[in-house]
Amino acid sequence: MAVPFSQLVASTFEDVVNQKGAADQWSDSSFLKTLEKLGGVKRVPGGSTLQVTLDYIANAGVDFMATDVTPTSTAKTSILTAASYPYVPLVSPMNWTLFDEAINSDTNQKVDLLQAIVDNGLTSHDQAVENGMFAATGGTDGFNTLIDLYTHTGVGVVGTIDSGVELWWKNKFKDYGTDTGATLLADYTALYNACKKGSLGRAPNVVVGAAREQAIFEAALVNLQRFVDVGNKMSVSAETLAFKNIPFIFTSGYSGRDVFMFNTQDTQLFVVSSAWRKQREAVEYTNAAMMNKKIFSVLQLATRNRSRGGVLFTAAP
Amino acid sequence: MPQDAMTDRLATAVEEMSRTQTLLAENQQRMLDAQPPAEMGFAHPKYQERLRAEGFFTEFKHPVYQNDKACPAQGVPQATIDLVDKLREGRYIGGRVEVKRGAKGSVHLHYPSGTPDDRMRNNGLFRTFEELIDKITAEMQATGA
Numbered sequence: 001m002a003v004p005f006s007q008l009v010a011s012t013f014e015d016v017v018n019q020k021g022a023a024d025q026w027s028d029s030s031f032l033k034t035l036e037k038l039g040g041v042k043r044v045p046g047g048s049t050l051q052v053t054l055d056y057i058a059n060a061g062v063d064f065m066a067t068d069v070t071p072t073s074t075a076k077t078s079i080l081t082a083a084s085y086p087y088v089p090l091v092s093p094m095n096w097t098l099f100d101e102a103i104n105s106d107t108n109q110k111v112d113l114l115q116a117i118v119d120n121g122l123t124s125h126d127q128a129v130e131n132g133m134f135a136a137t138g139g140t141d142g143f144n145t146l147i148d149l150y151t152h153t154g155v156g157v158v159g160t161i162d163s164g165v166e167l168w169w170k171n172k173f174k175d176y177g178t179d180t181g182a183t184l185l186a187d188y189t190a191l192y193n194a195c196k197k198g199s200l201g202r203a204p205n206v207v208v209g210a211a212r213e214q215a216i217f218e219a220a221l222v223n224l225q226r227f228v229d230v231g232n233k234m235s236v237s238a239e240t241l242a243f244k245n246i247p248f249i250f251t252s253g254y255s256g257r258d259v260f261m262f263n264t265q266d267t268q269l270f271v272v273s274s275a276w277r278k279q280r281e282a283v284e285y286t287n288a289a290m291m292n293k294k295i296f297s298v299l300q301l302a303t304r305n306r307s308r309g310g311v312l313f314t315a316a317p
Numbered sequence: 318m319p320q321d322a323m324t325d326r327l328a329t330a331v332e333e334m335s336r337t338q339t340l341l342a343e344n345q346q347r348m349l350d351a352q353p354p355a356e357m358g359f360a361h362p363k364y365q366e367r368l369r370a371e372g373f374f375t376e377f378k379h380p381v382y383q384n385d386k387a388c389p390a391q392g393v394p395q396a397t398i399d400l401v402d403k404l405r406e407g408r409y410i411g412g413r414v415e416v417k418r419g420a421k422g423s424v425h426l427h428y429p430s431g432t433p434d435d436r437m438r439n440n441g442l443f444r445t446f447e448e449l450i451d452k453i454t455a456e457m458q459a460t461g462a
Contacts, residue, residue, distance in 0.1 A: 059385060063420070077385075078385065078431075079385060080431075081384075081430065081431050084433060153392055154391065154392055155392070155445075160433045160436060161436065162436065162440065162444075164444065164446065165439060165440075165443060165444070165445060165446055165449060166383055166386075166430065166446075167381075167383060167388040167389055167390075167393070167446050168386035168387060168388055168389070170389060170391075170392070172391075173392075174371075175371065178354070179356075180356060181354070181356030182356040182357060182358040182359075183355070183356050183357045183358070183361075184356075185358075185359075186357065186359035186364055189359055190359070190373060194373070
């Protein structure tokens with residue numbers, strides 16, 4: 001009978017080489033990280049619903065006076081309304097057995113199993129948020145998607161306000177068809193200027209789309225070859241792209257053809273500060289030799305100003 | 318030349334001509350496919366024409382406000398834009414919607430919409446801006462207002 005272990009196996013340990021735990025094969029939450037960097041993740045105290053007060057007003061009573069005694073409007077100035085959104089809970093549950101925990105002892109661990117599970121729980125959480133922000137129309141269990149916040153016709157019910165009726169609540173939109181090169185850049189400019197409204201208006205400060213759209217945008221740019229240094233070295237393509245100095249982010253959470261642009265002070269990921277990536281205490285199951293720990297968030301993707309954001313879209317495959 | 322031989326030659330010539338035309342069409346398509354796509358800049362007249370056709374520069378004939386909020390006209394059908402300008406002052410849709418005209422022709426539509434309840438009730442009366450304008454117009458015509 002053959003021996004169960006070869007001499008090599010019996011004599012030599014595996015050479016386990018890790019860098020800060022297991023190598024992440026799947027997650028990328030670039031857009032969530034960008035939102036955080038740009039102030040687009042807004043920590044709020046929480047409440048029964050998320051409500052943003054809208055004060056985008058054109059006062060109907062404003063008028064140049066024909067004479068200094070021309071009567072002024074006495075109509076009551078009604079200027080405020082609100083958009084209302086529900087908060088949505090997100091949980092990343094982690095379970096492990098007491099046996100797992102016991103045998104992954106310090107001296108024999110390739111990686112710290114519990115640490116790996118918690119790290120994975122956090123990246124899973126962030127990836128879920130990243131994917132949720134670009135989910136198909138209808139959102140994910142009440143969590144809004146940019147696909148609905150910025151629609152191809154500008155209409156849609158957002159924050160309980162129907163922009164099919166309330167035209168002032170419509171978002172901007174531009175069909176870019178099969179445009180390339182200068183025409184594609186013109187499409188971006190048309191949408192950007194429409195969102196900005198005036199030279200000093202609040203401008204979009206982020207552009208986000210799928211990897212493909214970012215690459216098509218890059219292809220529209222010229223002179224992509226640059227010298228790396230004074231030596232005879234050249235680099236093709238750009239590492240980071242921007243449109244009018246605002247970053248063009250591509251996300252792993254979306255593969256469609258829409259490109260969104262908006263200001264992160266208008267459209268934000270609202271998170272309840274006491275429940276944002278909150279790591280709850282690990283607890284022991286009553287009827288199983290197992291532990292449970294949760295990462296928990298309460299959040300919503302919402303906008304307070306649809307008319308200053310928009311979407312570039314195409315029906316082309 | 319006998320009649321039959323002439324017919325045969327004619328038929329051959331027609332067939333040859335048809336083949337040549339097909340070949341020409343194929344070559345023309347190949348040439349078109351080989352052309353780089355037109356890349357018009359923003360200022361190109363054809364691009365401007367396209368923007369206009371998409372309604373990018375469409376405006377109401379006079380400014381329109383819904384509860385004092387300025388309305389953009391992009392995406393609003395031309396028929397509705399024409400009707401909005403013909404609205405006359407008054408109360409419509411069971412008195413819920415008030416139309417006022419400003420001194421310079423602006424159109425002001427006032428109706429309760431501050432709360433979700435208001436919006437739900439509005440939704441039962443008019444589901445789109447076009448429907449709102451159509452209903453007011455129909456009432457205007459019915460009452461001769």
